Amino acid sequence: MTSMAVASLLAGLDATSVSTAMPSIIYDLGTSQGYMWIANAYLLTTAAFTPIFGQTANIFGRRALTLFAIIIFAIGSAIAGPAPSLGALVAGRAIQGIGCGGINAMVEMVVCDLVPLRERGKFMGFIFAIYAISTTIGPIVGGAFASRATWRWIFYLNLPLTGLTLVMVLVSLSALPSGSSMSIRSLKRVDFSGNVLLVAAITSILLALTWGGGEHPWSSWRTILPLVLGLLGLPLFLLYETRVPEPTTPLRLFSNRTSLVGLWCAFLHNMLVFWILFILPIYFQAVMRFSAFRSGISILPTAAVCMPFTIVSGGIMTKIGRYRPLLMAGFVLFPVALGLFTKLDQNSTTGYWTSTQVIGAVAIGVIIPVTLPTILTPLPESDVAVATATWAFMRGFGTIWGVAIPLAIFNSKVDSLAAVRLSDNWEARTELSNGGAYTLAAGGFLYPVLGLEDDPDLEATIKSIYVDSLKLCWQVGLGFALLGFLLTFVAKELHMRTELETEFGLENELSKKKDVPPAA
Known part of the structure; x- marks a missing residue:
């Protein structure tokens, strides 16, 4: 279990550490053109390649696929660290994303194989708490390396960590069955065509979301065409999966309403997590004038509160054998937090934005260990691998939308407000339009580029544009x-198994207990 926690730490830290180092990366590589793909390539491959790990883990075994994911992650880090150009860095990040998607899926898969369904909550709570901490401190680590040494250490640091993780996994998972050997017959069982369809659809959607409102208007065919093709590609992928003997994503996972609700709640949960983590730094850096490093520090309340509530939520679920009350509790608190975030402005106190983060962090923590058991409870143990990989895909897909939707809303609102409030200041309006407002805030260039230190009236106007644009993001x-x-009311409360029905299970007393009566 410790090796799985370390692997989760590795994936979580890398997911967010680049954000605060972005200005240094842009300056060092000498270009800002296409810099968003440093993050987008990672998000794309993390989401798109996750489902294939579920299918191949059933063919080649958990241990082999876990090791493979860690090695791929290390290769990506080795390419990204010394990258001499933006293209090389993006390539390294894309390879890292494949490894990260595999790590995320395999960690939960191994946990599901080792302990019965009802007992998984407390173990998942611990591992998710580690992941939550690492994703939140990632921006601090990235900012520290960028300001005190070099951003390249963000990637170099991964190499000894992956080495340690590999050794731990080799030792701790040595007893697991190895699965089928690498042969032509085994490879023919892999749904390569389905995965190509899925990767193409996700890539097309991400291209549209990246270009829309920035490089191209949302009304441009260059934005609309890839978005439509991507959205049509997803149902085409599902249709194709009905014709494959061993599909990557079996449609039976969507055949019951409880699993379906769990999948969509996982999507919405991760989308809202990254929605918050994406918007708050813009608020801190543009409105409150915090540095990138201080902005990262200011998000610490989210990690500090999320961690214990993740562990507590998992423990409660194990104790009571019910997931629906916890799912509902989390989604009660989420709207409260987001409603309070809509009131953030330049006059908000530290106490206000800290306490609001605390409410949101409780919601995040309570939900984290609950969505996967919600999905797995109605399904047989034989579906654990593909269901876990699909759950990981929905989380990764939610991350993409959790960044893309608020960015699109923010850019669009800034453009409309700037046209009115900066009608007599062409230079400032041009700098903020077409995605410039986000780039300037995220890069820490807003105040020097627009000369706001010497013009308090312009500063007040710019801040009002940011506040009102971010308010709309919070409202959506x-x-x-x-x-x-509302979705939580659709899920049924089903009995969580206390018997372990898998060849990978640990021999412990937990799996020998008699089943408790079904939850009401």
């Missing part, structure tokens, strides 16, 4: 949080 996020709350 509130709508998604309410949707999640």
